[in-house]
Amino acid sequence: MNDISAAVDKLVSYARKNLCLAEENVLWARNAVLDILGSPDYAFTGEESCALSPEEPLGELFSACEKAGIFAPEEREEYGDRVMGALSLPPDAVCARFADTAALDAKAATEWFYTYCVKNDYVKKSRLDKNPRFEEDGLIVTINKAKPEFRDPKKAASGNSVKGGYPLCAICRENEGCPVRNKRTLRTVDLTLDGEKWFWQYSPYGYFYQHGIAVNCLHTPMHVDRSTFLKLADFVDMFPHYFIGCNAPLPRIGGSVLAHDHFQGGGEMLPMHRASAYAALSRPSFKGVAEVLDWPGTVIRVVSADREELADVCEEIREKWVGFEDLSLGIVPSDEDGVHNAVSPTVVKTARGYEMSVILRSNITSERFPDGVFHAHPEFHSVKKESIGLIEAQGLFILPGRLEGQLKEVADLIEKGEPLPEEHAQFSLVYKEASALYSERPAEGADAAIRRELGSICRRILQNTAVFKDKRLTVKFLEELGFALI
Numbered sequence: 028m029n030d031i032s033a034a035v036d037k038l039v040s041y042a043r044k045n046l047c048l049a050e051e052n053v054l055w056a057r058n059a060v061l062d063i064l065g066s067p068d069y070a071f072t073g074e075e076s077c078a079l080s081p082e083e084p085l086g087e088l089f090s091a092c093e094k095a096g097i098f099a100p101e102e103r104e105e106y107g108d109r110v111m112g113a114l115s116l117p118p119d120a121v122c123a124r125f126a127d128t129a130a131l132d133a134k135a136a137t138e139w140f141y142t143y144c145v146k147n148d149y150v151k152k153s154r155l156d157k158n159p160r161f162e163e164d165g166l167i168v169t170i171n172k173a174k175p176e177f178r179d180p181k182k183a184a185s186g187n188s189v190k191g192g193y194p195l196c197a198i199c200r201e202n203e204g205c206p207v208r209n210k211r212t213l214r215t216v217d218l219t220l221d222g223e224k225w226f227w228q229y230s231p232y233g234y235f236y237q238h239g240i241a242v243n244c245l246h247t248p249m250h251v252d253r254s255t256f257l258k259l260a261d262f263v264d265m266f267p268h269y270f271i272g273c274n275a276p277l278p279r280i281g282g283s284v285l286a287h288d289h290f291q292g293g294g295e296m297l298p299m300h301r302a303s304a305y306a307a308l309s310r311p312s313f314k315g316v317a318e319v320l321d322w323p324g325t326v327i328r329v330v331s332a333d334r335e336e337l338a339d340v341c342e343e344i345r346e347k348w349v350g351f352e353d354l355s356l357g358i359v360p361s362d363e364d365g366v367h368n369a370v371s372p373t374v375v376k377t378a379r380g381y382e383m384s385v386i387l388r389s390n391i392t393s394e395r396f397p398d399g400v401f402h403a404h405p406e407f408h409s410v411k412k413e414s415i416g417l418i419e420a421q422g423l424f425i426l427p428g429r430l431e432g433q434l435k436e437v438a439d440l441i442e443k444g445e446p447l448p449e450e451h452a453q454f455s456l457v458y459k460e461a462s463a464l465y466s467e468r469p470a471e472g473a474d475a476a477i478r479r480e481l482g483s484i485c486r487r488i489l490q491n492t493a494v495f496k497d498k499r500l501t502v503k504f505l506e507e508l509g510f511a512l513i
């Protein structure tokens with residue numbers, strides 16, 4: 028049992044140094060850990076940990092416990108969550124520390140909170156760092172090995188609720204410390220957005236640097252209205268080093284949780300935020316500028332230092348788009364299946380003021396495109412079939428983990444000059460195009476050709492999502508709202 032005693036002591040020492048575990052709470056926390064482990068024989072060893080991340084002390088505890096038959100390897104996730112939950116600060120202490128720091132320095136507050144969520148093992152950073160990630164054709168492509176592929180848009184409508192109905196959905200604040208989804212290590216902090224109570228938490232899947240979600244304290248459905256633009260502006264007023272955006276509140280083009288109002292943001296400027304303007308427009312009495320972005324999707328960027336006029340213009344764009352019909356382009360605002368047009372707004376703060384990009388989206392389907400006319404077309408589904416949500420629309424693609432192995436095999440075939448076997452028929456487009464790219468620059472290798480091919484496919488997927496394939500139509504859309512080219 029000495030192994031367990033030493034492992035427990037090391038983990039408690041790690042919590043003292045990294046998780047703000049107070050001296051007065053050490054015995055109490057250690058007893059909680061022993062309780063979780065079923066009260067094994069224990070004697071204090073005085074072992075210390077110098078680790079800066081949880082993998083090492085947790086790994087030692089797992090090995091010792093498995094050796095002693097306390098739990099099996101497949102129970103690691105649950106036991107890790109229980110033990111780290113017991114060693115983490117309670118929510119009030121996290122909120123207080125975050126608020127005190129934010130009052131002086133917002134960036135230091137988010138830095139502290141994010142680091143805390145990594146150190147208490149909620150954000151599985153070491154696993155996320157293993158995800159392949161590269162830039163190609165102006166887009167960022169990642170392969171997410173930590174998250175299961177999500178292909179069922181019906182589940183999104185229910186917010187991925189669990190049997191029993193508590194918590195009501197996967198992002199309700201009731202998940203904080205909850206055993207149901209192993210959320211004992213989840214910690215959240217308070218936000219006030221346009222006068223409403225919201226909270227902020229980091230994502231355990233972390234698609235990009237400090238990826239988090241802002242969530243309404245009430246379990247209320249996703250929606251976008253004028254207040255959404257003010258809430259997003261409030262958020263970047265508090266955290267100007269972050270971007271924040273809201274998914275379109277419709278299935279097939281929105282996020283994985285539609286049942287609960289939330290935004291996604293974080294500490295990385297995504298490719299769309301860096302896109303230049305194809306055209307700039309303004310109108311009398313509007314002090315800002317509306318830009319049609321030089322971007323494969325259909326995006327209008329409203330720039331203004333005045334949040335009220337920003338919200339007014341964005342809401343006008345939203346209202347016009349929600350009712351917009353052009354059958355020749357396949358745009359049908361609503362039919363017997365409900366509403367099909369929606370916007371996805373996302374904001375950054377720059378020297379020019381707020382830059383609110385309003386992405387025009389449609390989830391209409393047709394016989395030819397049963398998954399969506401403005402969704403990734405079928406020839407690309409072997410790479411990406413899931414909804415093209417806010418993050419992808421901004422140029423960061425999260426591709427399913429299965430691709431890593433599958434595309435490695437395709438790359439090997441290309442390099443060897445072998446034909447694509449029947450079982451990989453779904454990759455015939457990738458194989459054909461990547462083979463051509465490879466033959467252009469064979470010295471770079473087939474892996475590089477596959478990466479270029481993925482960048483090209485992601486760009487074409489974004490073009491599929493564009494509701495106006497011709498940017499002059501986006502300019503015309505704004506002209507109909509009284510804007511004129513500058």
Ligand SMILES: [Zn+2]
Pocket residue numbers: 186195196197198199200245246247286287
């Ligand atoms: Zn909820």
